[in-house]
Amino acid sequence: MSEPLEVRGREAGFLRDLRSVAGRALRQVPREPVSVLSAIFIPGFFYAVNVGALENVARSLGGFSYKAFLLPMAIAFSVTGMSRAQVLVTDIQSGYFDRLCMTPVRRLALLLGLMVADVLVIIALCVPVLAIGLGIGVHFATGVPGILAFIGFSALWGLSFTGLPYAVALKTASPAAVNASYILFFPLFFLSDAVMPKQVLTGWFSAIATYNPITYLLGALRSLILTGWQSRSLLEGLAALAGIGSVSLTLALLALRGRLNRGL
Amino acid sequence: MTGLVEHLETPRGADVGRVPAVRTSELVRHFAKTVALAGIDLHVDQGEIYGFLGPNGAGKSTLIRVLCTLLRPNSGHAWVAGHDVVQEPHEVRVRIGVALQEAALDDRQSGRELLTLQGRLYGLRPGEIRGRLDDVLDLVDIGGAIDRRIGTYSGGMKRRLDLAAALVHQPEVLFLDEPTTGLDPQSRERVWAEVKKLNRELGITIFLTTQYLEEADALADRVGIISRGRIVADGPPEVLKRSLRNDLIVAEVSGEDPGVLDRLRQLDVVETVSREKGKIFVSSPSAPVALSPVAIELDKSMLQVHSLTSRSPSLDDVFRKLTGNHIEAEGSET
Numbered sequence: 001m002s003e004p005l006e007v008r009g010r011e012a013g014f015l016r017d018l019r020s021v022a023g024r025a026l027r028q029v030p031r032e033p034v035s036v037l038s039a040i041f042i043p044g045f046f047y048a049v050n051v052g053a054l055e056n057v058a059r060s061l062g063g064f065s066y067k068a069f070l071l072p073m074a075i076a077f078s079v080t081g082m083s084r085a086q087v088l089v090t091d092i093q094s095g096y097f098d099r100l101c102m103t104p105v106r107r108l109a110l111l112l113g114l115m116v117a118d119v120l121v122i123i124a125l126c127v128p129v130l131a132i133g134l135g136i137g138v139h140f141a142t143g144v145p146g147i148l149a150f151i152g153f154s155a156l157w158g159l160s161f162t163g164l165p166y167a168v169a170l171k172t173a174s175p176a177a178v179n180a181s182y183i184l185f186f187p188l189f190f191l192s193d194a195v196m197p198k199q200v201l202t203g204w205f206s207a208i209a210t211y212n213p214i215t216y217l218l219g220a221l222r223s224l225i226l227t228g229w230q231s232r233s234l235l236e237g238l239a240a241l242a243g244i245g246s247v248s249l250t251l252a253l254l255a256l257r258g259r260l261n262r263g264l
Numbered sequence: 265m266t267g268l269v270e271h272l273e274t275p276r277g278a279d280v281g282r283v284p285a286v287r288t289s290e291l292v293r294h295f296a297k298t299v300a301l302a303g304i305d306l307h308v309d310q311g312e313i314y315g316f317l318g319p320n321g322a323g324k325s326t327l328i329r330v331l332c333t334l335l336r337p338n339s340g341h342a343w344v345a346g347h348d349v350v351q352e353p354h355e356v357r358v359r360i361g362v363a364l365q366e367a368a369l370d371d372r373q374s375g376r377e378l379l380t381l382q383g384r385l386y387g388l389r390p391g392e393i394r395g396r397l398d399d400v401l402d403l404v405d406i407g408g409a410i411d412r413r414i415g416t417y418s419g420g421m422k423r424r425l426d427l428a429a430a431l432v433h434q435p436e437v438l439f440l441d442e443p444t445t446g447l448d449p450q451s452r453e454r455v456w457a458e459v460k461k462l463n464r465e466l467g468i469t470i471f472l473t474t475q476y477l478e479e480a481d482a483l484a485d486r487v488g489i490i491s492r493g494r495i496v497a498d499g500p501p502e503v504l505k506r507s508l509r510n511d512l513i514v515a516e517v518s519g520e521d522p523g524v525l526d527r528l529r530q531l532d533v534v535e536t537v538s539r540e541k542g543k544i545f546v547s548s549p550s551a552p553v554a555l556s557p558v559a560i561e562l563d564k565s566m567l568q569v570h571s572l573t574s575r576s577p578s579l580d581d582v583f584r585k586l587t588g589n590h591i592e593a594e595g596s597e598t
Binding site for chain 1: 332333334336354357358359360362364366367368369370371372373377381382384385386387388429433434435
């Protein structure tokens with residue numbers, strides 16, 4: 001402290017704020033490996049069980065590769081829980097969120113920085129799950145560019161869904177409520193063509209699957225594996241992501257504003 | 265910016281032309297029907313240590329949260345380092361450092377990671393951050409624990425790290441919300457020494473809240489006493505205590521003698537007499553002169569006298585005089 005007051009605080013700028021917040025979140029990931037390992041193990045288990053149980057049924061329906069058909073579901077299962085929302089809850093409860101809010105950090109960076117970290121974790125998580133799929137014989141009709149597009153779609157799905165747990169975290173600061181928010185994922189998924197092709201679905205289930213955006217996300221992912229570049233499938237998938245993302249991210253931003261306004 | 269200059273027409277104790285470190289005008293904040301701040305006016309000069317003293321629930325933490333831009337006031341104005349906390353919160357944030365009542369830290373980071381992140385959020389360059397970490401770690405003495413996870417720190421270490429985080433960017437105004445609550449006497453002394461050092465060596469204005477009278481007495485150049493959302497006294501501790509003029513004689517007693525208070529009041533050397541929870545308080549212009557007659561009168565009474573002491577007025581006496589309550593008593597009520 002021999003030369004006081006030489007260094008002064010100043011605004012860092014949005015991008016540096018974003019990097020700082022995301023960097024902190026990413027540093028935590030290897031320290032809590034259980035969350036990442038469970039995100040590989042659980043969908044891997046579902047994938048193996050479903051393939052084992054239904055592959056012959058699927059083959060009798062149309063002769064397609066059920067392993068390839070089911071891979072998008074495994075990826076989506078894997079990346080959906082990848083959110084730093086619980087970290088945000090802990091920050092709010094411990095008062096660390098307040099400490100961050102008393103710095104000149106841009107408020108939006110406090111949320112988006114966590115989401116950037118989520119996307120990077122999701123991309124990293126796709127690699128082992130894809131490796132399992134490729135290892136058991138799944139072939140991508142679109143080649144390496146298709147694999148990259150597949151990872152991009154998966155990351156966008158993770159980002160689209162993650163707004164919801166963040167909204168709940170900011171609104172309630174409750175770990176239990178954040179966990180409950182993931183439950184929404186199950187009806188969304190199992191009321192789609194996640195396990196069986198849409199053509200074989202019937203009655204009310206088929207009607208719901210037709211209007212369920214997850215059907216179109218999975219359709220886009222499957223098209224990259226099974227049928228090659230199909231612009232219609234990809235656009236429908238992007239539209240589904242845009243729809244889900246706009247709702248969940250709007251909720252997250254409103255919840256951020258609400259929390260800040262409760263204080264400020 | 266909402267005209268600070270216009271609000272400086274009645275600067276209490278301020279140097280003319282010098283922007284006060286903290287100033288509030290008619291500041292009001294309520295939560296539903298509970299009024300936390302009921303029109304706070306205060307003025308803290310640059311370089312001062314200002315002690316904000318009051319019981320739990322008096323409004324101290326609410327005021328800090330308003331001044332640190334975490335809470336918006338319902339009405340009134342507040343400026344920190346010359347900037348309006350509502351209109352220019354970013355200007356305020358780059359100039360303040362804050363250590364709140366509970367050390368607000370992330371247990372999963374190491375101390376170094378937390379301080380580095382803090383430096384980055386204040387826009388410091390990597391070289392500046394390294395230099396500042398060396399400086400603040402010298403000051404708060406965390407030692408080799410800096411690379412350990414914060415979750416492994418003791419309460420005192422967390423408080424010191426919290427203080428270091430508040431200092432990384434060399435703030436102009438440092439807010440300390442009950443900095444020693446829950447600390448052992450040794451850690452408390454250490455924090456006091458650090459606060460004095462920050463003020464004397466770096467000239468940082470320090471605004472601290474406390475419920476400990478001796479803390480305000482030991483640290484603060486000026487003390488504001490808050491009770492139920494209002495400032496009831498403001499001035500240097502010695503001046504506040506002198507404002508009571510009289511010395512105090514305190515007798516610890518048991519038993520009953522309804523007439524004893526009146527008989528004590530009739531003594532020439534006694535000014536006021538009151539009884540609270542087993543203690544009789546006798547104020548007198550001169551305790552040495554009054555002690556003997558008071559002792560004789562008590563001896564003649566039907567009370568059992570356990571001790572009889574004389575002392576100069578404390579800040580608690582000031583608080584009691586102004587609010588009719590002890591700080592601890594009022595705190596427990598709220």
